[in-house]
Amino acid sequence: MDPRRALVVTDIDLAGWALRQALTSAGFVVLTAADGDAARAVVATSDPFDVLVVSQSLHPESVARLLEDAARLWPGVPAIILAVDAEPHPIDTRADHVMLEKPFSVGDVVALARGSTVLRAKGESYSQLLDRCDGVVNGSVSPAPRRVAP
Numbered sequence: 001m002d003p004r005r006a007l008v009v010t011d012i013d014l015a016g017w018a019l020r021q022a023l024t025s026a027g028f029v030v031l032t033a034a035d036g037d038a039a040r041a042v043v044a045t046s047d048p049f050d051v052l053v054v055s056q057s058l059h060p061e062s063v064a065r066l067l068e069d070a071a072r073l074w075p076g077v078p079a080i081i082l083a084v085d086a087e088p089h090p091i092d093t094r095a096d097h098v099m100l101e102k103p104f105s106v107g108d109v110v111a112l113a114r115g116s117t118v119l120r121a122k123g124e125s126y127s128q129l130l131d132r133c134d135g136v137v138n139g140s141v142s143p144a145p146r147r148v149a150p
Helices: 013-024 036-045 060-073 107-124 126-133
Strands: 004-009 030-034 050-055 078-081 097-100
Touching: 004 013, 004 036, 013 050, 013 107, 030 036, 036 060, 050 060, 050 107, 060 078, 060 097, 078 107, 097 107
Parallel strands: 004 030, 004 050, 050 078, 078 097
Antiparallel strands: none
16 A cells, blocks of 8 residues: 655645654655745646645635645545634635644644545545534544535
8 A cells, every 4th residue: 555645735844744744654655845835836747646734824825726636636535624813714625625623733633634544535524524523633522624615
């Protein structure tokens, strides 16, 4: 089985490093990008990713274009959107995307990333998972990921 692939997109260097380390330890091959344009270039020239991890600290239009590009190239690719602001701005997403609101840990992101590969293999989405587990991640109710309504 090929290693799972993740694209981490954040303009926060320490967060990008921590996510890369944790996902690599969990068996993912991780590519990173510091902004939406760099991420779109990676998406346009790369093999498919199993999951995208995208910081909401990036410009909303940049995030939206990245998610659109990825969905067009790889339908159903899940994205974990990391809300870094107290009031996350809305992003038009699909059932394959989940927003992880503060407070969350790197371990929570890894758990969702691992879960995304299982869900795709079963033909399910984050929406279906969240409906079943009522937002429970990694055995706890905090943080509670939620679907982002279009």
